[in-house]
Amino acid sequence: MKAVIFSDMLGSSKYVGEDFAAAIEQHEMFQTNMTFNIYEEELHPVAHYPENLRKFARDNSLTSFDNLLPMSDSVFVTTADANTAVVQWSHFLVALLMGTCNGGHPPAGEADPRVVEHTHLHASSQGITRTVENRRQYPLLLRSGISCEDYLLLNTNGIVDHKIVNHTNLTGVGVVRAVRLAEKERRGAFFLCDNKTYKAFGKTLKQRCIAHDEDSYEILWPSFYFIDSKVHDRMTLETEYINFEMKLLQPMLNLCVYFESTENAELAEQYKNIILLMGKSFIKYSTMLGEGDFGEQILRRCIGKVKKEAASWDYASYPIMPDKAV
Numbered sequence: 398m399k400a401v402i403f404s405d406m407l408g409s410s411k412y413v414g415e416d417f418a419a420a421i422e423q424h425e426m427f428q429t430n431m432t433f434n435i436y437e438e439e440l441h442p443v444a445h446y447p448e449n450l451r452k453f454a455r456d457n458s459l460t461s462f463d464n465l466l467p468m469s470d471s472v473f474v475t476t477a478d479a480n481t482a483v484v485q486w487s488h489f490l491v492a493l494l495m496g497t498c499n500g501g502h503p504p505a506g507e508a509d510p511r512v513v514e515h516t517h518l519h520a521s522s523q524g525i526t527r528t529v530e531n532r533r534q535y536p537l538l539l540r541s542g543i544s545c546e547d548y549l550l551l552n553t554n555g556i557v558d559h560k561i562v563n564h565t566n567l568t569g570v571g572v573v574r575a576v577r578l579a580e581k582e583r584r585g586a587f588f589l590c591d592n593k594t595y596k597a598f599g600k601t602l603k604q605r606c607i608a609h610d611e612d613s614y615e616i617l618w619p620s621f622y623f624i625d626s627k628v629h630d631r632m633t634l635e636t637e638y639i640n641f642e643m644k645l646l647q648p649m650l651n652l653c654v655y656f657e658s659t660e661n662a663e664l665a666e667q668y669k670n671i672i673l674l675m676g677k678s679f680i681k682y683s684t685m686l687g688e689g690d691f692g693e694q695i696l697r698r699c700i701g702k703v704k705k706e707a708a709s710w711d712y713a714s715y716p717i718m719p720d721k722a723v
Contacts, residue, residue, distance in 0.1 A: 398597045400479035401548045401567070402486055403575035404541040407586055407667065409470035412535055419533045424470070426497055426537055430489065431467075434459045453624070455481075457488050464550065466565060473567050473575075479545060480599045487588065487605075487618035490539060491645075497537040498648040510651040511535060536648065538586040538671065542578025543616075545594045546571035578613060584663065585670030588616040604685055607677065619645065620678035629686050638679060638695050646675050 406427070412420040438458050446454045459465065461481040466473045476482035499513045513534045519526045548569035554561050578589040587609070590598075595606060595614040602616075609615040622645065623637055653668035676696055683692025 398479040398545050399475070399477050399548075399571075400482065400543050400545045400594065401569075401571040401575045402474040402476070402482065402541060402543045403471065403572070403579045404474075404486075404539040405471040405579060407538040407540055408535065408664075416533050416535075419535055423497070423535060423537050427467070427472075427493065430493055430496065431459070431465065434489070456484050456621070457492070459485055459489070461485055464565065464567075466567060473572070475548060475550070475567070479543065479594065479597065480602050483543060483588075483590075483598070483602060483616060484621065486541065487616065487621040490541070490586070490588070490618045491622050493537040493539070495644060497534060498645060499534060508655075509533070510648070510655050536652070540579050540582065540586055541588040541616075541618075542575040542581070543588070543590045543594055544571045544574035544578065545597055546574050548572050581613065582670075584667040585674065586618075587670075587674070588618045589613045590616060605678075605681060607681070615674075617674065617678040617681050619675045620682045622678075623682050629688070631688065631691055634683060634686065634688055634691065635695060638692075641675075641679060646672065649675065 406423060409420060409423065412423065434457075438460055441454075443451055443455045443458060443460060461476050461478045462474050462485070463477060464473070464475040474482065474486065511533045512531050514529055514531055516527060516529055519528065546569065548567060548571035551566040551568060552563060553566045555564055556562070574591060578591060579587075581587070581589055589609055590606070591613055595603065598606070605617050605620050606614045607617065622641055649668050649672050653665055653672060656662075656665040656668065679696060680689065680692050683689055683695075
């Protein structure tokens with residue numbers, strides 16, 4: 398099934414005004430991850446991996462992308478295989494967040510969880526010196542939309558450095574739908590599809606989706622953090638959750654609590670929605686393994702801990718438990 402994905406970086410315009418260097422760093426991180434995936438496929442094609450690793454290699458590549466067109470803080474992707482593209486884009490979103498959420502673990506004595514410690518090594522004739530710099534780093538989060546409506550690639554001309562250059566543009570109903578889906582929710586890294594696209598998904602992919610509203614479904618992209626395996630027990634599931642919490646969830650909790658304490662309601666809500674997205678993703682994953690009740694127990698322990706850190710949250714108004722998340 399053909400489809401078009403649209404994504405844009407959360408908070409990019411705000412970061413440009415507040416911390417231009419951090420905003421540029423986000424763009425560089427996106428480009429670094431994208432370029433790595435492209436060259437990785439050229440140097441180590443999926444077909445060259447041992448059979449037991451091919452699915453993992455394919456899921457963490459960009460092989461299903463026919464076109465990837467970045468512009469400013471946004472990107473369009475076209476594909477002839479929407480099911481694979483959603484899986485690969487979800488893994489890409491997880492990788493971007495994992496590579497940039499150190500901002501949730503500040504150096505000792507630093508109250509702002511956006512601050513990270515950067516180490517610089519300088520070589521000279523006298524030897525190597527080391528300097529440490531504290532600066533802000535923002536988690537790289539994207540909101541996304543996907544539509545299987547038609548689209549058309551256009552070859553158009555532009556001007557770069559006073560010279561005419563050829564580049565690719567994109568138009569069509571699918572483009573409009575994907576953009577509108579991505580922009581449907583202002584605060585939160587949602588990945589939405591319309592009903593028509595959801596119906597065309599395969600059974601396995603549908604298991605990682607939940608109804609968002611009457612017109613769209615939410616693809617639980619953080620659930621792709623977890624590695625599919627035919628062998629699972631409760632100890633393995635709990636270990637997976639502990640790693641998930643430490644690497645992804647806890648930094649988001651730190652940021653949310655910080656913005657609540659500084660009365661920045663907009664950013665507090667953004668990170669709250671991301672935390673809830675992660676919670677729903679874990680419940681969905683544990684339910685897929687037949688361990689939904691145990692997954693809920695684990696998550697409730699986490700929520701109990703968070704309540705102590707941010708007692709003002711109205712948990713009743715957020716659908717994070719299994720009856721609302723599956």
